[in-house]
Amino acid sequence: MVSSSPGAAPRLAIVGGGIGGLAVAAFLHLAGLPAVVYEQASALKEVGAGLVLAPNVVRLLRRLGVMGKLASHAVPLDVGWEFRRWEDGRVLSSEDLASSCERLYGERTYTAHRADLHSAIASAVPAGTVQLGRRCTGISVRGDSVMLWFADGTSVEADVVIGADGVHSVVRGAVTVPSPATYSGICAFRAIVPVGRAPEFARRRAQTLWIGPGHHLVHYPVSGEAAVNLVAFAPAGDYTTESWSATATVEEFLAEFAGWDERLRDLIRQAGTPGRWALLDRAPLARWSHGPVTLLGDAAHPMFPFFAQGAAQAVEDAAVLARCLAEDTQAPPQALQRYESLRIARTTRLQQVSHARAHVNHLPDGPEQEARDQSLAAADPLTAGEWIYAYDPGAADAGAAD
Template sequence: MSSTGVSVGVVGGGIGGLSAALSLLHAGFDVHVFEQASQLGEVGAGVQVSPNASRILHRLGLAEELARTGVKPLAWHQRRWDDGRTLLRSPLAEPLEATFGFPHYQIHRADLLSALARAVPAERVHLGHRLTGLLDHGDRVEARFAGGARAEVDVLVGADGIHSRVRRELFGPENPHFTGCIAYRGLVPADRLADLELEVTAQVWLGPGRHFVHYLVRDRQLVNFVAILEQDTWTRESWTDQGDIADALAAYDGWHPQVRTILGAVDETFIWALHDRTPMQRWSAGRVTLLGDACHAMLPMMAQGAAQAIEDGATLAACLADAGCNIPEALHHYERLRSPRTARLQGMSAANKTRFHLPDGPLQRERDAQMATATTDWSFESVAWIYEHDAATVNPVYR
């Protein structure tokens, strides 16, 4: 790869930050990642990598890693909460790959992060660097870190998550809205659930005031689950607070035995509050921009959070590679390309909070009838606009 001579600092060493760094490195940029933690690691458990993201990761050389630890699900399987009746079954696996050219994977977040970390040269990742401020000098950006370390780069990218310091430096504090939903998450060794004979699918159980998702990860060794329910008494937005299994089981009293068996096999669960955010009007200022959850955090009801962050990095690299010397305009072009797409997915994710949780009755029956026609989100035709997208293809309209 040829060198552009342009230096890029990426604040944040999560999936979004490392995938962006890798896209930028492949495009010839001098990239360094600054992560506040003392070691790279991912909270959370499973993540969906749909074809719009896997096409990027394959191009970056991660196809073998994804195939080794990821699981290719046969379908999205949406089911009724009490009797397990199928509401919608959307094919994945071979039909999806044949249509869109790349696979869909279910993968443990830590496995994906490890694959990305191994692909980025170690000397380009700087741990223990907590951003405390930044200054855009017009021709370069100065990033300041706790302890006195500083870095000067041509471009600074904030990939530092929902509590982004870069976003706060650019646009001030945000005001996320608590949705009234909390989520339990966790992992169960698959052999504990052998009697269930679980399909290799991503199963989404819909019920009054709550839903439940489970799927296999880590080469089918673990079952990842997320249980999302309406509750107004928990507001802390953290992925690392301990949950009580007894509370989770009580919340799913009367649900299908498969759901309750999975919850009953859990050793440890974590709980967090779900917050909604209005799409941002701007992501960029001068030579600084944002990426991933820092600018478009979305509820986990479309399974696109990580995929959209991976897309961001590919589009950003393509825009900068085509920019010449006009870096600020390239960053604005990047957000012009990305913002409508991510805002649409944010809206769809928020709408699913209501649609997934309808109480039994006329609206629920109308929803189920519509799902039976295979025209709702996650049906094969409805996700085409998501999965067929190539984020690395940009039109240099700003010239």
């Protein structure tokens, strides 16, 4: 294979065509750098359910030019962090996003189905960028280049490999010694309820969190308000399957919320066939990059979903990585190291605070729970989260880590 000639753009290979992989391809294209995305699936699609799009990711999606495409599917939230008590639905606190979010951060907060976000980002990727049915099975660094091997028996050589291949990343093994994940003791349920079957309280443009002993449940509208997304967290017991294709029954879902407010249980009863997966715990990595190989998104920093920042951090990674590569096309390893230095402290902090939130949400009734509820009533999460929501990689100091 012919190597890149001096002065030519580096050959960029992205392993994984999820939200992070497509986002980095889109930002690289915006910077004038072509890339190839190798995706193992036979069709370009996203699984999963809903997600929250806070201002830090919305401003980047707008920069990509995809908010117009997403607008008909995304739902602007009027209320966020509406915490409710488990047994009676009493509102413990809520945040007025409609009047404050754009004033503070220049953007609204939205909810969307993952598939709609994925499709919107895909629209910013040039035709021919994504190769489907290419499951990466091996990676080897050879001096200044990298070889990738695929399940179909083919291989490619690249000057830079970006591992956007998720929590079970193959690329990660070329960067650091893989460490086994540990079971968190928490499992998640997810479901999409058509809006016509959802109770009135769940149809509002609100992100609502019901919290109680050992459990919590979040719901909000998605898909242009045609559906309500549910995601709930409960003790895992001996359940260890970490797969978004695994399912549960409505009866199993309901059993986890026995004794909770009957209005919430009525919503769960409309859940169809819920998904169920175990949350695995992974410590933050000490490094993401090694020579011409780097990681992005869940491959670099998988985090519990309790701050709703997983997809947002992958898109932030993509924007910073594209900028670093565009500024130093002739020295990719240095560009990758710079990308890591700009991103690792921020994502590590988010991993840590997301991890800690599980304990806070799941307190049993008692003095500690009462103190938490009082704290929630006095809190202003939108302002307290300035370090998350005001972040803009395009405005970051080029000489300092964010």
